[in-house]
Amino acid sequence: MLLIECDGKALFEASGIPVPERVVVTGGARPPLPGEGPWLVKAQVPAGGRGKAGGVVFCATPQEVDRALAHLIGRALLGHVVQACLVEQAARGREAYLSLMVDPAEGAARLSFSDQGGVDVEAAARDGGALLTEVCAAEREAVGDAIERLAARLGAQSAAGLRAVGPALADLFFSRELLLAEINPLFLEDGRPCAGDAKVVVDANAIGRQPEIRRLVEARPAVYPDMWRKLNEGFDFIDLDPDGTIGLVTTGAGLSMMLIDELTARGGRPLNFCDLRTGQMRGRPDRLIRVLDWLAAKPGLKVLFVNIFAGITDLSEFARLLTQALTQFPRPDIPVVARLVGSGEAAARAHLAAVRPDLAAYTDLDQALQHVIAVSRP
The missing domain is CATH 3.30.470.20 (ATP-grasp fold, B domain)
Structure with missing residues (x-):
């Protein structure tokens, strides 16, 4: 996980590595500028190449600093929305x-x-x-x-x-x-x-094992959403493509990565990686509801693809939890395609047919992939 610069410099400073005087600005009234100018205004996003992308601005006056902040905060940069900027004295040498x-x-x-x-x-x-x-x-x-x-x-x-x-x-x-x-x-x-x-x-x-780094993550859930989710939700959900169209509800890290590769090879654009860990759902749809809420917030979402290959998990119970979660899905217009294979498969398919007949359920992966790709395109 890549830290944003201001968090990395906080670790540097605590370790005795000299860093420039600086302040972090998140919007609203700007705090006093550090030292004398000139200054650098740096967009705080967890990505490299900020300078070449226009995310680092040299400013000779406080007025230029204010203009740079107004331009950068809230802007999309390198796949992230700029939540904060670091303003620091321009170092020399x-x-x-x-x-x-x-x-x-x-x-x-x-x-x-x-x-x-x-x-x-x-x-x-x-x-x-x-x-x-x-x-x-x-x-x-x-x-x-x-x-x-x-x-x-x-x-x-x-x-x-x-x-x-x-x-x-x-x-x-x-x-x-x-x-x-x-x-x-x-x-x-x-x-x-x-x-x-x-x-x-x-x-x-x-x-x-690193409480100081955990505090950095906890303080910035919008900057480190993937790690914040892992720490607080107990499973993995990683944003992959801000312009993706296919939302994944899947379990098993290896199976989920294989599915992403298969969709990409067919021209699809998966939004996310997901390892739901169905064994920890404990008869409650909470995890599914949270995943669906995160996916519903993606503007490009065109289809939900549920892919569960169950060994220990009882698919009939999973199907019941899925239909419960879908009743709270804030975008009911989004089609749902499910591929369920494993223990309790027949009972799961019967439940889905009775409760959500509009949901397309498959056993064959290739057929499910073809359906998902077809509905994910404009």
Whole structure:
């Protein structure tokens, strides 16, 4: 899970990594600006490439800051609605790059540094720019040694900046069980480094052990909806395509991913991934009602596709809960296609035929997919 910049910088600051003075603006009356100008106004969305997409604005005056805030807040950017902006003093100095990440291919940690930071650092590295890396064991001491090896290959100013920031970044990386901690650009000015940006990727499986990161998620359910749902609802529902047309009500992570692939291969546009975990429904339609409410809020929704391959789950009970939930679905005009296979299948089909004869029920997956694709298109 990628944190928005202001949350990443809060973790940086708490770990002793210098960051610019800043305020977060969510709308309404603007708080006092930090320090003296100029300032950067940055849209806070969990996505990379904000600068190239127009989500970062340089402002020389307070009036320019206000205009940038009015333009960005509430705007759609990179598939997200901008809920807040970070306003910070524009840092100065030579731009460098520093990152520490999990390298799954090596089963290790990868430390990288470059004297050429900024938005095109990856392209610069491909074109012969000096991106120096050290791969080492994913242990604090090993990363500390890697920092020293990299520093020995750098000029005096860069080496001083790496030694000043690298150990704190490593402490944050291990204490918060991160997958990536990246500073780009890392400003270096007279030996005083400053993190101009913060790209922090959290291991979702570690959040239960990380109360500080959980607090960040709980404070921003609209920014981190997927993780907020997992923490508070106990199952997975992940938005995939803001312009999708097919809402999925499914169970089983592998089966759900296979279904998304099949729909996409046929030209369909699934809205979401869903692992409902029917075994935890406990005879209540609450989970189904919440999933249907989330899907009903999607403006492009054209069809609901319910796909349950049941082993332990009794499909007759699931069918009863589904029809109960559908009575509360706020968009009754949306067609529903169901593919139910497994224990209690015959009783489930009989219940659906009696209570919701308009619901198209299938056993064969290919037939169900064809129906869904047909009704999902304009």
